[in-house]
Amino acid sequence: MNAHDAADRERLDRLPEWAALADHRAVLGEVGLRELFATDPGRADRFSLEVGDLHLDYSKHLVTDETLRRLTALAKATGVAELRDAMFRGERINNTENRAVLHTALRAPRGEVIQVDGVDVVPAVHQVLDRMAEFANRVRAGEWVGHTGQRIRTVVNIGIGGSDLGPAMAQEVLRPYSARELDFRFVSNVDGADLHEAVRDLDPAQTLFIVASKTFTTIETLTNAKAARGWLLDGLGAGEEAVAGHFVAVSTNAEQVSDFGIDTANMFEFWDWVGGRYSYDSAIGLSLMVAIGPARFREMLDGFRLMDEHFRTAPPAENAPMLLALLGVWYGRFYDAHAHAVLPYSHYLSRFTAYLQQLDMESNGKRVDREGRPVDWHTGPVVWGTPGTNGQHAYFQLLHQGTRLIPADLIGFAEPVEELGALRDQHDLLMANLFAQGQALAFGKTPEEVRAEGVPEELVPHRTFPGDRPTTTVLAGSLTPSVLGQLVALYEHKVFVQGAIWGIDSFDQWGVELGKVLAKRLEPALTDGDRVAGLDSSTSALVDRYRKFRGR
Numbered sequence: 001m002n003a004h005d006a007a008d009r010e011r012l013d014r015l016p017e018w019a020a021l022a023d024h025r026a027v028l029g030e031v032g033l034r035e036l037f038a039t040d041p042g043r044a045d046r047f048s049l050e051v052g053d054l055h056l057d058y059s060k061h062l063v064t065d066e067t068l069r070r071l072t073a074l075a076k077a078t079g080v081a082e083l084r085d086a087m088f089r090g091e092r093i094n095n096t097e098n099r100a101v102l103h104t105a106l107r108a109p110r111g112e113v114i115q116v117d118g119v120d121v122v123p124a125v126h127q128v129l130d131r132m133a134e135f136a137n138r139v140r141a142g143e144w145v146g147h148t149g150q151r152i153r154t155v156v157n158i159g160i161g162g163s164d165l166g167p168a169m170a171q172e173v174l175r176p177y178s179a180r181e182l183d184f185r186f187v188s189n190v191d192g193a194d195l196h197e198a199v200r201d202l203d204p205a206q207t208l209f210i211v212a213s214k215t216f217t218t219i220e221t222l223t224n225a226k227a228a229r230g231w232l233l234d235g236l237g238a239g240e241e242a243v244a245g246h247f248v249a250v251s252t253n254a255e256q257v258s259d260f261g262i263d264t265a266n267m268f269e270f271w272d273w274v275g276g277r278y279s280y281d282s283a284i285g286l287s288l289m290v291a292i293g294p295a296r297f298r299e300m301l302d303g304f305r306l307m308d309e310h311f312r313t314a315p316p317a318e319n320a321p322m323l324l325a326l327l328g329v330w331y332g333r334f335y336d337a338h339a340h341a342v343l344p345y346s347h348y349l350s351r352f353t354a355y356l357q358q359l360d361m362e363s364n365g366k367r368v369d370r371e372g373r374p375v376d377w378h379t380g381p382v383v384w385g386t387p388g389t390n391g392q393h394a395y396f397q398l399l400h401q402g403t404r405l406i407p408a409d410l411i412g413f414a415e416p417v418e419e420l421g422a423l424r425d426q427h428d429l430l431m432a433n434l435f436a437q438g439q440a441l442a443f444g445k446t447p448e449e450v451r452a453e454g455v456p457e458e459l460v461p462h463r464t465f466p467g468d469r470p471t472t473t474v475l476a477g478s479l480t481p482s483v484l485g486q487l488v489a490l491y492e493h494k495v496f497v498q499g500a501i502w503g504i505d506s507f508d509q510w511g512v513e514l515g516k517v518l519a520k521r522l523e524p525a526l527t528d529g530d531r532v533a534g535l536d537s538s539t540s541a542l543v544d545r546y547r548k549f550r551g552r
């Protein structure tokens with residue numbers, strides 16, 4: 001069967017494997033984690049995996065061996081492996097945009113052959129990586145100088161969505177590996193405050209802007225880039241000739257880059273077969289490469305590659321992205337789970353969940369299948385979360401005792417980073433919190449246990465923890481560039497598998513278009529009071545009120 005061929009694909013809800021899962025869910029009934037662990041001493045061993053540097057424990061899930069058998073049967077029936085292989089081969093599996101989906105080619109080693117329309121794309125990937133490396137080395141060594149001959153001290157990435165979230169996240173994660181004499185900032189919001197705060201204490205003579213945009217037509221990015229150019233030229237008291245030393249571009253669109261006034265000699269290319277949210281290991285990661293250096297960047301790519309190979313070759317029952325995806329499908333369908341929390345127990349992963357929000361929600365927030373037919377099952381969950389232990393003092397209450405089941409990923413590392421010095425002593429406490437939360441969420445506290453502590457009867461329901469709140473624990477020795485690559489690829493492929501099972505196109509993002517068009521139409525109404533034909537009464541009144549506030 002050709003898995004991405006509509007004619008051959010049965011709708012998910014008509015598959016016997018889908019029905020078999022429903023039957024199984026009914027049999028499982030209210031069986032909880034206490035019972036599952038009590039009756040199965042080998043559970044933690046059996047329901048855990050080592051992949052590269054990652055250890056994944058998925059034993060605290062409401063599943064049995066039979067559940068996993070039926071879930072992997074579903075993956076088989078929905079053609080996940082065939083679609084995966086088609087993706088790796090460079091076929092145009094993004095059918096609504098008629099594009100190949102080849103972020104995996106970004107981490108292919110030199111010499112591997114991956115073709116799009118008969119052209120091997122791997123040499124071009126390495127050419128760009130080499131150019132990036134040369135540029136990064138020059139900036140790091142102080143050899144790239146600005147208009148006045150001074151070395152660069154601050155790199156400001158201007159981009160949004162996939163052209164911001166990935167590099168900004170990774171910059172935080174790999175801070176301990178970063179050149180500390182350089183400062184890195186990220187501007188994404190069209191709110192002028194973002195650029196203002198990013199540059200207010202900077203010396204234009206020592207500032208380099210990387211304008212990152214796949215299309216180079218994104219209004220937020222172009223608006224900020226124009227303003228940054230104005231700031232630079234004003235600050236230097238120079239003309240257009242100063243732009244070259246302070247602006248480089250990352251894009252697929254050389255024409256627009258050159259129209260903007262950036263010399264295409266200072267442009268780093270990527271390709272339409274790299275989706276925005278899958279792009280930070282392309283030239284979109286240029287600021288990161290400047291920060292950590294080419295060698296560390298390549299280590300990160302090797303980490304991605306390791307997970308790609310695992311995903312491509314491991315059997316479903318031992319395939320980490322596949323298992324995480326299947327568990328998500330299980331809860332979405334049979335436990336009415338609408339959300340998924342990602343809770344890193346690492347300060348360096350503070351932007352990780354924000355990054356995953358785009359990766360997951362822009363990919364799988366779809367309501368029609370690849371053929372445009374409405375789906376009759378839930379697709380992508382709301383992905384959210386912030387680092388532990390902060391979340392514990394905010395929203396964990398709802399995770400533990402709320403009415404909704406929210407599966408969560410707990411991510412932690414055994415070794416704190418070297419440069420923390422004496423602060424490394426706090427690490428055991430941090431990790432004890434991670435393990436304790438997984439334990440409390442899974443096993444809760446029964447009314448009997450609460451009573452046994454002498455709690456007054458009227459407080460017993462309040463102090464009872466129902467448990468059976470599933471978590472996956474992802475542990476690694478330390479947070480290296482390679483481990484980051486492994487983690488990101490793990491989630492990329494998880495999202496892929498879920499999209500394949502739900503039958504949706506995970507690689508388009510039509511849902512972001514309408515708001516962009518309407519904003520463009522509304523702007524003159526706000527600025528000049530132009531009438532917008534057919535505007536609804538609520539939006540019209542809001543525009544009027546806004547203009548009054550502005551004294552217009």
Ligand SMILES: O=P(O)(O)OC[C@H]1O[C@](O)(CO)[C@@H](O)[C@@H]1O
Binds near residue numbers: 212512
């Ligand atoms: O890199 P670009 O073309 O500026 O696009 C930025 C982002 O905008 C989006 O198209 C959605 O608004 C994302 O998919 C993309 O990552």
